[in-house]
Amino acid sequence: MAAMHRSEHDACRAWQLLMKFFFAQREHLPSSEGEFDLSPIQCHVLHLIEPGRPLPMSRLAETLSCDASNVTGLVDRLESRGLVRRQPSPEDRRVKALQLTPRGARMRAQLLRRMARRSLPLSRLSRDKRRTLVKILEALVDEGSI
Amino acid sequence: MAAMHRSEHDACRAWQLLMKFFFAQREHLPSSEGEFDLSPIQCHVLHLIEPGRPLPMSRLAETLSCDASNVTGLVDRLESRGLVRRQPSPEDRRVKALQLTPRGARMRAQLLRRMARRSLPLSRLSRDKRRTLVKILEALVDEGSI
DNA sequence: CGGAGATACTTGATTTTGTCAACTATTTAT
DNA sequence: ATAAATAGTTGACAAAATCAAGTATCTCCG
Numbered sequence: 582m583a584a585m586h587r588s589e590h591d592a593c594r595a596w597q598l599l600m601k602f603f604f605a606q607r608e609h610l611p612s613s614e615g616e617f618d619l620s621p622i623q624c625h626v627l628h629l630i631e632p633g634r635p636l637p638m639s640r641l642a643e644t645l646s647c648d649a650s651n652v653t654g655l656v657d658r659l660e661s662r663g664l665v666r667r668q669p670s671p672e673d674r675r676v677k678a679l680q681l682t683p684r685g686a687r688m689r690a691q692l693l694r695r696m697a698r699r700s701l702p703l704s705r706l707s708r709d710k711r712r713t714l715v716k717i718l719e720a721l722v723d724e725g726s727i
Numbered sequence: 728m729a730a731m732h733r734s735e736h737d738a739c740r741a742w743q744l745l746m747k748f749f750f751a752q753r754e755h756l757p758s759s760e761g762e763f764d765l766s767p768i769q770c771h772v773l774h775l776i777e778p779g780r781p782l783p784m785s786r787l788a789e790t791l792s793c794d795a796s797n798v799t800g801l802v803d804r805l806e807s808r809g810l811v812r813r814q815p816s817p818e819d820r821r822v823k824a825l826q827l828t829p830r831g832a833r834m835r836a837q838l839l840r841r842m843a844r845r846s847l848p849l850s851r852l853s854r855d856k857r858r859t860l861v862k863i864l865e866a867l868v869d870e871g872s873i
Numbered sequence: 874c875g876g877a878g879a880t881a882c883t884t885g886a887t888t889t890t891g892t893c894a895a896c897t898a899t900t901t902a903t
Numbered sequence: 904a905t906a907a908a909t910a911g912t913t914g915a916c917a918a919a920a921t922c923a924a925g926t927a928t929c930t931c932c933g
Binding site: 766 | 918919920921922927928929
């Protein structure tokens with residue numbers, strides 16, 4: 582620890598903080614407020630499927646860094662609640678793309694609104710910090726290359 | 728979505744990016760490289776127990792925003808691997824404080840070193856950005872108040 | 874002092890997440 | 904045309920998470 586370079590130390594610290602934030606944030610997730618009955622992961626999946634932008638299951642597995650069979654299970658549960666639909670792709674009949682049902686889209690919108698609301702840790706940041714954070718994270722997640 | 732204020736939009740985006748980063752990160756976790764046989768959560772718990780700083784199980788449950796019984800299970804598994812010890816507190820005989828065993832401390836150190844080195848996305852950031860990120864996350868997680 | 878209520882942790886039942894290996898169907902590449 | 908790769912599913916199972924109920928201990932108040 583003492584022998585750690587400054588840059589290493591920062592990377593390490595950033596990792597720890599991100600993990601802490603991840604867990605801390607679950608407390609504020611709509612899931613724990615009863616009105617939705619969604620787990621944190623289900624919330625995240627709903628967030629990842631943008632309305633009108635079908636998402637192949639394989640891409641979801643990639644984004645979640647998990648096994649494809651896990652995605653099958655996640656989607657099974659979301660589908661059984663009528664939030665998501667599997668749509669077979671015309672170009673490649675192996676792939677099934679995920680689409681929000683109208684109910685799923687409504688739920689997602691509610692979710693986003695709820696997460697953005699006041700008094701959550703994120704909204705307590707100054708505007709500048711929030712914009713800076715977004716920029717740094719965009720670089721990290723490397724969304725530009727998609 | 729269209730009706731969302733700019734600040735809400737940023738908070739929302741930051742939330743999505745943080746979640747994405749969290750999942751992307753798991754791919755690079757030591758757990759998935761075989762040499763340790765620890766799940767991401769076990770890594771995080773190990774990270775949270777600082778050597779020489781016994782951590783009451785209730786505080787761990789708080790930090791993880793989860794039920795106490797979940798912590799019991801997590802600690803059971805870590806204890807059975809000889810990484811962690813439950814130490815009954817002398818002042819309050821209800822609480823059990825978690826301590827790293829020598830083996831646990833070694834594992835934790837390795838973990839930190841490994842997390843800092845690796846070609847993680849984090850190390851691609853400039854030094855300045857990394858420092859800024861750490862500062863903003865500290866504000867988010869509100870560690871100052873501890 | 875003594876009991877009421879709060880707190881820390883455990884146990885048992887149950888659901889959800891997550892992994893792996895094996896399988897089907899389809900596509901790509903040789 | 905065949906072989907190899909890819910997308911998804913299934914089944915078996917471990918790990919993570921929740922809830923309700925229970926034990927032990929502590930705190931506080933009359």
